Amino acid sequence: MQAKSPSASRTVMSDLVLPGDTNMLNNLFGGELLARMDRAASIAAGRHSSSITVTASVNHVAFTQAVPLGSVVTVEAAVSRAFTTSMEVFIDVWIESRFSGERTKANEAIYTFVALDEMGKPTKVPPLKPVSDLEKERFAAALRRKQLSLVLAGKLEPREATELRALFMGE
């Protein structure tokens, strides 16, 4: 399978924050943002793998900044590393000023998707070739995030998580 770059899967979705999307402080409800990120990430994973994909795990979410009612929110997702049948998708969330058009980074998240064949079984995905420095940085750190996610899910023994061990123990 031919390698693809992150830009081949880049997915950008902009939408408003309307009253039905907010919490009691009139900021975007966390679950609504998770759903928007999941949709964009699902499209990105589908673009990379040309397959049906499912969300396998949410590895990281940082709700760093509240997103007020009326904001224009842009969710940008791209595959940051492809493994055998799974893909890590990195999601950046931006708020755009109505008046200056200036964009501020509000949140980010990392999801894992798995590509499935017509029988619903995990199927191989093309490799990912990072191009920019940021893409290379995200690619390099993705293996330890995968190992952490698998350890937390009880699917990998901590002693087998070589990248994580190297990070914590300097091995």
Ligand SMILES: CC(C)(COP(=O)(O)OP(=O)(O)OC[C@H]1O[C@@H](n2cnc3c(N)ncnc32)[C@H](O)[C@@H]1OP(=O)(O)O)[C@@H](O)C(=O)NCCC(=O)NCCS
């Ligand atoms: C995701 C799913 C296909 C994985 O099935 P599985 O039997 O664990 O399959 P495998 O063990 O072959 O794992 C498939 C890949 O997923 C990865 N994976 C599984 N669980 C993971 C987790 N918690 N974190 C990171 N990666 C995970 C495996 O490492 C493997 O990756 P690789 O082939 O690239 O090395 C299956 O659990 C599923 O269908 N879940 C429901 C998905 C869904 O409906 N999501 C919508 C939200 S409700």
